[in-house]
Amino acid sequence: MKILVVDDDPIVVKSCKRILHAEGFEVFTCGSADDALEKMKQCDFDLILMDVKMPKHDGIFLMKEMKKNWPDIPIVVMSGYPTSETIADVTQLGAIQFIPKPFRPDEFMKIMRRVIQKMPMKQIFPTGAGGG
Numbered sequence: 001m002k003i004l005v006v007d008d009d010p011i012v013v014k015s016c017k018r019i020l021h022a023e024g025f026e027v028f029t030c031g032s033a034d035d036a037l038e039k040m041k042q043c044d045f046d047l048i049l050m051d052v053k054m055p056k057h058d059g060i061f062l063m064k065e066m067k068k069n070w071p072d073i074p075i076v077v078m079s080g081y082p083t084s085e086t087i088a089d090v091t092q093l094g095a096i097q098f099i100p101k102p103f104r105p106d107e108f109m110k111i112m113r114r115v116i117q118k119m120p121m122k123q124i125f126p127t128g129a130g131g132g
Contacts, residue, residue, distance in 0.1 A: 005029045006036040006050035019105045033057035052079040063093040
């Protein structure tokens with residue numbers, strides 16, 4: 001499973017990559033919405049994990065662009081600003097989960113496992129190796 005992590009905070013990116021990689025996921029990272037859009041043109045991702053507050057183009061911009069061009073890719077949003085307004089905005093745009101920052105690795109993986117379990121098997125095992 002290929003996961004793209006988008007966050008302008010290098011510590012968050014490194015932490016997410018370390019946690020997800022240890023769980024066996026193929027993890028790609030970038031620090032901006034613009035970089036994310038470029039990477040998405042080059043590679044098919046199964047899941048996007050992204051921040052809301054980023055310089056230049058924020059996560060809301062990125063979500064809108066993704067929904068136009070890649071409407072079927074699930075999006076998990078993380079933010080250090082877990083206001084009801086932010087959560088409502090990203091949920092309305094199609095985020096399947098919201099993760100408040102900071103988070104502990106065990107909390108993070110508990111949420112991510114729940115998200116992945118809800119995904120269609122073809123997204124988790126695109127070659128049909130998902131059994132059943």
